[in-house]
Amino acid sequence: MMSSSKVEGLSTTAASVEGTPGRSPLLCSLRMLLVDATLITGALFFAVLTRFDGVLPAGIRDSFPRALGLLLAVRLVALVWLGLHRWSFRRSGINEAVRLVMANVAASIVFEFLRLVFFARAVPGQVVALEFFATTTLLGIHRFAPRMARQWYLEQRRSRDDGAQRTLIVGAGSAGDLLLRDLMRGSGSPWHVIGLVDDDPGKQGTFLNGKPVLGVIDALPELMTKHRVTQVLIAIPRLSPERTRHILSLCRHQSVSFKIIPASFAYLDEKISAAMLHDLSPEHLLPRDAIAFDHQEVHRLVSGRRILVTGGAxxxxxxITRQVAGHAPASLVVVDINENELYLLVRQLQARYPGLPVSSVVADIRDLDRMLRIGQEFRPQYVFHAAAHKHVPLMEDSPEEAIKNNVFGTQNVARMADACGAERFVLISTDKAVMPSSVMGASKRLAEMVIRNIAANSRTTFCAVRFGNVLGSAGSVVPLFKQQIQAGGPVTVTHPDCTRYFMIIPEAVGLVVMAGLGGYGELCILDMGAPVRIAELAANMITMTGLVPDKDISIVYTGLRPGEKLEETLMSDEEELTQQVRNRIKVARSPAPPRDFDLQLLRLDRAARAGDVLAVKLALKDLIPSYTPSKPRNVLAPGSALLMDGVNPQGSGGPRIPPLSLGAEQTVSA
Structure with missing residues (x-):
């Protein structure tokens, strides 16, 4: 079997002229021109013999040397003028072919003018025309035949290679053309391209770089079965999430894996290569367009400010820390109870932004004195409060911890921001705070009420930013599904009709920064696009790995867990949407906290400290009428009835907490 180097040697100049190892560019160019001169001479002989039926008349015989000399001079000058003496046999393409034709046309025009002046009678015009076609053909064969032979050989070798993946390219446009050329150029490509698919009717039945356009995208299942395809490369720039999900649904019953060109291809200026392909990911499936941020506006808001982030790890x-660190704040304080992740994060920030003053603080937001000392020490101007317990089922089992952390921890951080004179406080909230069915959601709704209550008598501007799930965050479904798929399944989904809002972390945080620092209102709601069916997300993630849902990996429905809902909303009926202040950011107004809000918080605090689960849920129900608690895990602890009777948690000197009063419509579900 011939090696690829032998295939490249089918021409006397088969090695690339550009950068040929061991050969100077000048020597290679001279050899290229020598071969060109030989071919031009042969083309002229062919033209004359063809015109005169193989016999050279006396007039032609006498003037032939001068005509040949002028023709060689004109053609070689034209080739050098357009840079065709420097040639790459591996990278030549349509642009080089056009330049070759232009050089020959220009040279023929000049030679025709010289013929009319010097050889009008001796050399007929038909000879010039015949010589043009013969020269163009021979020079084209000389330059392109080695590449075509090499590509043919590589394709034959890949087709016989059992390790090469039989591949279809989706998209026969410019991106598909560039990708296909790169795949065919390399000798070590793991993909054997069978053909392409495209929905453009004008491309059906045509060929692209020798590969056929086999049909439309909807024909993928039949084509994959017919051609035993194992890999699909998506080469459509900025392919919409709807089309991506459609392609996955078409291939759901096929064992194929997927790769896609980067969304930034439009800015790559014909520099795409197979190395740029990356795996299809859940981010490509979100039912909304990508969000463009005004980085200058963010820089104006953040630059020169002292910033503190809780839950920074x-x-x-x-x-949040990564995004604000890139806009030159005066200082950045990262607070978290998780010292390991905090240490790693701060090291990353210091390595990336060596001139930025970054401080790491290990602290529990439930410790008010500690938070006040942190505020006095660092005097933050902006406080981003992201610390929270957010796992719904775990918080159903430990509701007192959700209250201590999400409610009173938020209250402590808000008091710190107020005490140190911070300009802005931004609470990271959740869609689960809307008509909550879980303790976690209720605790976040109560956190929104807490900061609004503090804002009434504070110079600090308080804002809660509410959004849904983020892809890839700790504890979310995407990392869980990936782990389950890698383990061979099954993939567990709570309910076939369960839907959630999703956004990728950088976009969600970018909107949080814009909404929180923009001064738009007390409650900002991010537009998350359309909700995503979790079952469909699971099936698509299985398909993206080259496996077949419910065949290679099963999907098991486990039922809704305590506190979970089938679908989430971003705003309740009682909340008033005031306006959409900018793309993806809306402002709403929530009802004011009840007049006895502080007293009810005291009752909730006492219940949480006592670990009384039922009392915690009863107190939450009083504070948030739209809260629908799940079934309690245990009965009321002995002695906890004192809470119902209005015990005074601060002793005889403090205010007496009124007993809970539940109307019939507020009865906790059993």
């Missing part, structure tokens, strides 16, 4: 908090 978590998924959302760490992204």
């Amino acid at each position: 978590g998924s959302i908090g760490s992204e």
